[in-house]
Amino acid sequence: MSTLEHLEGHVSPLHALNPLLRIGELNALGRTLTHYRPADLWDMDTASLPAALGHLRRRVRHFAQTHMAPHVRLLDETEHPAPGTLHPVARQLLIEAGREGLMANTVPAPMGSASLWDLRFSPAYRMAIQVEEMAAVCAGQMLLLSAHHLGLAPVLLSGDVKAMWRFIRPMHLDFQQGRPHLFAYAITEPTAGSDVEDGHGAMTNRPRVVAKAVPGGFRISGQKCYISGGDVARKVAVFAALEGEGFESWTCFMVDASNPGMHARRTELKMGMRASSAAELTLDDAFVPDADVIGGLRKGWALNRATLNASRYPVAAMAVGIARRACELALVHAMDTRLGGRHLLSYQEVQLQLAQMVAETRAIRSLLWQHASGGMQPRQSGACISKFLATDRAQAICEMGMNLMAEQGARQGAGMEKLLRDIRLTRIFEGTNQINRLGLIEDMQPLLLARMAGEPIHISV
Numbered sequence: 245m246s247t248l249e250h251l252e253g254h255v256s257p258l259h260a261l262n263p264l265l266r267i268g269e270l271n272a273l274g275r276t277l278t279h280y281r282p283a284d285l286w287d288m289d290t291a292s293l294p295a296a297l298g299h300l301r302r303r304v305r306h307f308a309q310t311h312m313a314p315h316v317r318l319l320d321e322t323e324h325p326a327p328g329t330l331h332p333v334a335r336q337l338l339i340e341a342g343r344e345g346l347m348a349n350t351v352p353a354p355m356g357s358a359s360l361w362d363l364r365f366s367p368a369y370r371m372a373i374q375v376e377e378m379a380a381v382c383a384g385q386m387l388l389l390s391a392h393h394l395g396l397a398p399v400l401l402s403g404d405v406k407a408m409w410r411f412i413r414p415m416h417l418d419f420q421q422g423r424p425h426l427f428a429y430a431i432t433e434p435t436a437g438s439d440v441e442d443g444h445g446a447m448t449n450r451p452r453v454v455a456k457a458v459p460g461g462f463r464i465s466g467q468k469c470y471i472s473g474g475d476v477a478r479k480v481a482v483f484a485a486l487e488g489e490g491f492e493s494w495t496c497f498m499v500d501a502s503n504p505g506m507h508a509r510r511t512e513l514k515m516g517m518r519a520s521s522a523a524e525l526t527l528d529d530a531f532v533p534d535a536d537v538i539g540g541l542r543k544g545w546a547l548n549r550a551t552l553n554a555s556r557y558p559v560a561a562m563a564v565g566i567a568r569r570a571c572e573l574a575l576v577h578a579m580d581t582r583l584g585g586r587h588l589l590s591y592q593e594v595q596l597q598l599a600q601m602v603a604e605t606r607a608i609r610s611l612l613w614q615h616a617s618g619g620m621q622p623r624q625s626g627a628c629i630s631k632f633l634a635t636d637r638a639q640a641i642c643e644m645g646m647n648l649m650a651e652q653g654a655r656q657g658a659g660m661e662k663l664l665r666d667i668r669l670t671r672i673f674e675g676t677n678q679i680n681r682l683g684l685i686e687d688m689q690p691l692l693l694a695r696m697a698g699e700p701i702h703i704s705v
Contacts, residue, residue, distance in 0.1 A: 342419025379565025384519030391472035395427025402539035451485035474523035475508035494544030505530025516665035563638035
């Protein structure tokens with residue numbers, strides 16, 4: 245146990261020059277305006293949230309520590325499972341999350357587990373808080389639980405209450421009764437990754453997943469790839485172009501896993517987030533009835549872009565959670581490790597590095613919370629900025645942590661190398677960070693063009 249009275253370069257908490265001590269000597273009004281005391285930063289931020297969101301943050305943190313933390317290494321290092329199979333521990337995690345109400349809490353009762361009181365806050369804001377807490381424990385298990393909400397999004401954003409009742413309520417009831425009932429979101433094709441998230445790319449590409457109209461519905465053929473949880477989902481939101489048309493005809497079809505025309509050909513052996521599968525789905529003349537078209541014909545492109553605007557906030561939250569964990573690991577390492585007979589934390593160079601990591605983590609969280617809390621309708625500009633800045637900086641924070649921990653950081657089981665493997669994916673899915681940067685400019689395009697055409701418009705950022 246350390247007997248240090250102070251860290252290198254700092255006065256003791258009991259020293260006459262320590263502000264924590266001396267500010268307490270001010271009069272009552274002065275203390276009201278200036279007094280502060282040591283506080284855990286997580287607790288301080290949680291206390292600043294509205295009560296309902298603070299309760300959500302504490303509840304999800306407790307869930308993650310109880311049901312996810314004990315299995316981090318097991319689910320990261322276990323043998324690659326066959327498509328369509330779940331490790332028993334992963335299945336139990338889904339059961340526990342369902343019973344806790346975390347799989348349907350973007351939807352109000354009786355269709356989901358959210359209360360009308362919860363709906364005061366945007367789903368993107370609530371999901372960002374939830375996802376950070378899970379990602380700070382294990383990004384792979386977080387993705388197993390969270391990709392499901394992405395699959396639900398087109399049903400919700402369609403505004404079709406009948407479709408919500410048909411698809412979401414049975415899911416919620418199954419989870420309540422301990423039966424995992426996952427959704428997945430299938431947009432990416434072998435020749436269209438970023439092209440299905442950017443209008444210019446889609447305009448010059450040809451869709452490979454095509455829906456042919458037949459009596460009573462459609463026959464869908466083609467391949468989707470890198471679909472998170474696609475092999476274990478009960479329902480898959482498949483986006484397909486209508487026969488003979490381009491991406492502008494994209495339509496969202498809800499395909500049941502029991503459909504004989506759809507199967508998971510394989511799952512990827514991934515570098516990171518290994519507790520969640522990424523499946524390649526093959527559709528071979530899969531029949532989907534008219535009733536399972538979500539939002540109407542040719543509405544898929546709008547649903548896709550709206551879904552991405554909402555889902556980029558949780559991806560930013562994944563990055564915040566991973567960065568936070570990198571800070572925690574680096575702090576513990578600095579406190580527990582000695583160099584030259586001194587605690588590593590005693591060296592001011594180390595303190596400067598840790599301060600940078602903590603500051604950047606808190607900065608990207610603040611950015612995310614600002615944009616995600618901005619309203620019920622996520623704006624593309626805010627979603628894109630949050631996503632690309634948070635994920636880029638989170639990777640840099642993890643690299644700072646790896647540098648600080650040196651060879652210990654690279655050791656499997658220490659935690660830091662897993663964070664570096666996990667963080668890389670956040671810069672790719674929901675649109676690469678290059679696509680998200682272009683999305684910001686796309687959102688600004690009408691004003692930029694108007695100004696370039698000579699209109700007296702002031703452009704300010």
